[in-house]
Amino acid sequence: MTPTPKAWIRDRKREFYYRKAKEENYRSRSTYKLVQANNKYDFIKRKDVVVDLGAAPGGWIQAARKMTGKYGFVLGVDLKPIEPFTQEYIRTIVADFTEPNSAEHILSFLPRKPDVVLSDAAPNITGVWEVDHARQIDLATKAYEIARHLLKPNGNFFVKVFEGDLLNQFIEILKQNFENVKIVKPQASRAKSSEMYLLSLGLKATIEDVASS
Numbered sequence: 001m002t003p004t005p006k007a008w009i010r011d012r013k014r015e016f017y018y019r020k021a022k023e024e025n026y027r028s029r030s031t032y033k034l035v036q037a038n039n040k041y042d043f044i045k046r047k048d049v050v051v052d053l054g055a056a057p058g059g060w061i062q063a064a065r066k067m068t069g070k071y072g073f074v075l076g077v078d079l080k081p082i083e084p085f086t087q088e089y090i091r092t093i094v095a096d097f098t099e100p101n102s103a104e105h106i107l108s109f110l111p112r113k114p115d116v117v118l119s120d121a122a123p124n125i126t127g128v129w130e131v132d133h134a135r136q137i138d139l140a141t142k143a144y145e146i147a148r149h150l151l152k153p154n155g156n157f158f159v160k161v162f163e164g165d166l167l168n169q170f171i172e173i174l175k176q177n178f179e180n181v182k183i184v185k186p187q188a189s190r191a192k193s194s195e196m197y198l199l200s201l202g203l204k205a206t207i208e209d210v211a212s213s
């Protein structure tokens with residue numbers, strides 16, 4: 001069967017990023033979503049400490065490690081074990097970040113509070129749009145709670161979401177807690193998919209932060 005023009009473009013794009021990732025030794029096509037977003041908004045900087053929630057197989061870890069350089073540190077967290085890396089200043093742990101007390105657990109592997117929390121975590125897709133959207137927002141909310149708990153004041157948070165009814169409410173929560181929230185659709189994301197990323201810049205200090213400083 002001849003593919004429709006849209007399906008053809010989508011397949012060519014997938015193929016393009018698949019090959020590019022192979023050539024550049026990245027573990028996933030998704031790597032380019034983070035690379036493209038950071039090229040535009042520069043929210044991961046040299047020497048940063050970065051936490052990546054839902055990090056397997058590790059493409060974002062590789063990209064974040066390049067961005068932070070040799071004085072940075074990247075911690076990847078996933079339900080599945082992540083194949084080890086040869087570079088220093090990368091650590092990976094097997095954990096479910098939705099479990100209670102996981103923020104404290106994650107913090108115990110870090111040299112200091114992180115500058116950036118990332119999450120490309122995805123639930124198992126059922127194909128039922130409402131269910132998948134709700135589960136994705138739930139995961140993104142859990143990732144936000146970890147970020148809120150761990151990030152340094154003024155830290156940044158980058159998270160995957162799917163379009164849908166619950167999205168605006170989540171964006172409102174982010175807006176209350178960060179200076180600036182942007183909706184990001186990297187070129188490497190499929191144009192027609194409901195996937196997008198929220199980039200929250202500049203975590204606002206809480207009254208407790210101000211009192212303890």
Ligand SMILES: C[S@@+](CC[C@H](N)C(=O)[O-])C[C@H]1O[C@@H](n2cnc3c(N)ncnc32)[C@H](O)[C@@H]1O
Nearest residue numbers: 028054056057058059060078079096097120121
């Ligand atoms: C799309 S993949 C991440 C790809 C990654 N950004 C890369 O470039 O290699 C999503 C990951 O989220 C993980 N995940 C989903 N729920 C999780 C949870 N509650 N705790 C930890 N990891 C989770 C899955 O195991 C899966 O490996």
